[in-house]
Amino acid sequence: MREVVRFPAAEARPPEEEVLRLQGITDGASLPARVRPALDSAFGLFEELAAPVGLVEDLAPGEFPAIYEGEGANAPNTPLPEIVERAAGLALYAATVGDAVGRRIGELFTEQEVVVGYLLDAVASAAADRLSDLLAEHFSDRLVAGGVDPDRAKVLPYSPGYCGWEVSGQRRLFARLRPEEIGIHLNPSCLMTPLKSVSGVLVGGTADTHRFRPDFPFCAACVTRECGRRMAAVRR
Numbered sequence: 001m002r003e004v005v006r007f008p009a010a011e012a013r014p015p016e017e018e019v020l021r022l023q024g025i026t027d028g029a030s031l032p033a034r035v036r037p038a039l040d041s042a043f044g045l046f047e048e049l050a051a052p053v054g055l056v057e058d059l060a061p062g063e064f065p066a067i068y069e070g071e072g073a074n075a076p077n078t079p080l081p082e083i084v085e086r087a088a089g090l091a092l093y094a095a096t097v098g099d100a101v102g103r104r105i106g107e108l109f110t111e112q113e114v115v116v117g118y119l120l121d122a123v124a125s126a127a128a129d130r131l132s133d134l135l136a137e138h139f140s141d142r143l144v145a146g147g148v149d150p151d152r153a154k155v156l157p158y159s160p161g162y163c164g165w166e167v168s169g170q171r172r173l174f175a176r177l178r179p180e181e182i183g184i185h186l187n188p189s190c191l192m193t194p195l196k197s198v199s200g201v202l203v204g205g206t207a208d209t210h211r212f213r214p215d216f217p218f219c220a221a222c223v224t225r226e227c228g229r230r231m232a233a234v235r236r
Helices: 016-022 035-049 061-069 080-085 099-110 114-145 167-177 217-221 226-235
Strands: 002-006 053-058 089-096 154-158 197-205
Touching: 016 035, 016 114, 035 099, 035 114, 053 114, 053 167, 061 080, 061 089, 061 167, 080 197, 089 114, 089 167, 099 114, 114 154, 114 197, 154 226, 167 197
Parallel strands: none
Antiparallel strands: 002 053, 053 089, 089 197, 154 197
């Protein structure tokens, strides 16, 4: 099954605390008073300009290894192949908040509205990540509707560029998914346009399907350590 999924901008709007957390601010009350109007303006611009859309296409388990192999540049030992082997359902996906937000960010910096531009960039980045989560929820609902037990339909997104999956893997992913249908393109450096876009594979399974010990060699260079939070989220 292949489907285009559109979201209202308000649904793709990330929680304020998530935007601030990604900027290293864990207590919204400590936000400087002069920043509050700029942050409110950034959220307002996002809801005005964003056109969130995603593309999801089911993937047979046997198709994934060739896509994941990419150009042979992945880390030699990574968690994703074993996670996929345990999966109850797979789908490739791509999503974007659209062109208009990125254009406005550039205009704001040109206009010397640096604070609003920076915060709109942060909001749009968090919104792109939120689209991954929204599509994961959508795919989970589809698995359950198709007869998969809800306990085996806990879905997480996995993307090239993380956990040892080299970013050049996007070339085979794009060749298979063809997200140009929703306006997402890949340049020779494997950078997506619009810039605030995401892509990867949705993996459905039990909470244990997604469990791994983050002690791979590449884990030492990871600055986000999001895997623990993600694994905890599907256990809840």
